Amino acid sequence: MKRIGILTAGGDTPALNAAIHGAVVRANQLKIEVVGLIKGFNCLFNPRVPHVHLNPLFQSIPELDPTKGGTLIGSSRDYVDPSRGHELDLIVSRLCSLKIEGLIAVGGDGTLNGLQPLAERLPTVLAPKTIDNDLGLNYPSEPDEWVRTAEPGATNGRRYTRTPSSTVFDLNHIVNYATPGYATAVFVTAQGVQRIRTTAESHRRIAIIEVMGRHSGYIALGTAYGQPDIILVPEQPIDMTLLVERVRHLYDLQKNVVIVCGEGIVDEDGKELGAMSTSTDPAGNVALSGAAEALRAKMMEMLGDRYFQRYRRGETAREAIFIRKVGHTQRGGRPILFDRFYAAQLGSKAVDLLVEGRNNAVSVLQYHADRGFYVEGYDANRFRDRWGYIHARRLHPALYDPLLMRPSKMGIDYLLPIFTDAIGNDDAEHMRQTLFDAGNLSHPYHSINTDVHKRIRYLEAETP
Numbered sequence: 001m002k003r004i005g006i007l008t009a010g011g012d013t014p015a016l017n018a019a020i021h022g023a024v025v026r027a028n029q030l031k032i033e034v035v036g037l038i039k040g041f042n043c044l045f046n047p048r049v050p051h052v053h054l055n056p057l058f059q060s061i062p063e064l065d066p067t068k069g070g071t072l073i074g075s076s077r078d079y080v081d082p083s084r085g086h087e088l089d090l091i092v093s094r095l096c097s098l099k100i101e102g103l104i105a106v107g108g109d110g111t112l113n114g115l116q117p118l119a120e121r122l123p124t125v126l127a128p129k130t131i132d133n134d135l136g137l138n139y140p141s142e143p144d145e146w147v148r149t150a151e152p153g154a155t156n157g158r159r160y161t162r163t164p165s166s167t168v169f170d171l172n173h174i175v176n177y178a179t180p181g182y183a184t185a186v187f188v189t190a191q192g193v194q195r196i197r198t199t200a201e202s203h204r205r206i207a208i209i210e211v212m213g214r215h216s217g218y219i220a221l222g223t224a225y226g227q228p229d230i231i232l233v234p235e236q237p238i239d240m241t242l243l244v245e246r247v248r249h250l251y252d253l254q255k256n257v258v259i260v261c262g263e264g265i266v267d268e269d270g271k272e273l274g275a276m277s278t279s280t281d282p283a284g285n286v287a288l289s290g291a292a293e294a295l296r297a298k299m300m301e302m303l304g305d306r307y308f309q310r311y312r313r314g315e316t317a318r319e320a321i322f323i324r325k326v327g328h329t330q331r332g333g334r335p336i337l338f339d340r341f342y343a344a345q346l347g348s349k350a351v352d353l354l355v356e357g358r359n360n361a362v363s364v365l366q367y368h369a370d371r372g373f374y375v376e377g378y379d380a381n382r383f384r385d386r387w388g389y390i391h392a393r394r395l396h397p398a399l400y401d402p403l404l405m406r407p408s409k410m411g412i413d414y415l416l417p418i419f420t421d422a423i424g425n426d427d428a429e430h431m432r433q434t435l436f437d438a439g440n441l442s443h444p445y446h447s448i449n450t451d452v453h454k455r456i457r458y459l460e461a462e463t464p
Ligand code: F6P
Pocket: 011, 130, 131, 132, 212, 213, 214, 263, 281, 288, 331
């Protein structure tokens, strides 16, 4: 291969530039040109195909900084629709006009779902990223456990359910143990909990902190590092009676409670608390935006104002129970060492997969207790159920203790390899040196987009 394309798709994560950097460094070694496609798949729907040459003369451009969050080539939630064959043909002909012989998409499960039809027309591989940590399998046979039934009213008229598993869960068998972006997201949420805690303690309040992750509870699980009292994950329907009992016990004891909830938490009937509206993003994902609010409303009702008045800790439950969403700070900013290092390795592996002719493959981060972390290639089809659909990975029940409402022993064992050395010395030093730099006060922010824009080239000239 002489020239490959790379794009970043879906929501941004902190380690996208690191993945691109890893790919470009490997391509430089192999004397392959890398073309960055601007704004994910959106670029390919545009006949002008805005793009950037990322390694002229096989040297990475200086704007490609693996320690910077976001993505220098931009991202979008546009996906390829497999049923639109004509559009796909156009996309491939545009890539061919650019002399692109293979494509790397850096993305999550949504991106991988849309990749098959492209891979049938052009060598295509995926380098994973997502803060949600939901691209992967708890064990290789997991896709076979899905069953699809017709159900009017469900998305596309189909409902997917799981048959009981007969597989013994083993951490060493997880496919794609952790995805780049996850560690940095937890780095942010765990600190968020520590900061909220002192307010809850000082003002005798109950804090509900909502973290991202859609229907997967990995971010909530990892937030255990911030020592919240209770963690609620989407995989375990909430038992409100048990929850309120636990809150009362803790509040009596320590005069404050900190609860972390994943944005996708569900009630006893499996209904998402946070799906306040049925709005979806362009990729068809339900926008989850109200989990903490809904939980607060339930708790206010069950605890009541009198409970707080009795303690002289506020006139109303509304006053005493507050919510905070960590929000997009989880997704942005400098990636911590774990993410940078493995994102780069996965990007580099993606180049190797293309060169080796492993079309429609994914570079994955594997872990084994005897060997530590290592990257390898995994056929994308092995992520698919028998109807070809890729499901977001959900927390295995063995990782969470529903009675204690925190990580189980195995959950702790899962987290340790990722986080024990996740922060580099340079991460702490970077903050020390740059945050209170006097120049920040006098110089306007200089966006990477301004510099990259100067490098953008087009397939076709603009029509006057
Ligand atoms: O998939 C990553 C993620 O950050 C989810 O955790 C969250 O639900 C969603 O994206 C938010 O998307 P957006 O930034 O488009 O609101």
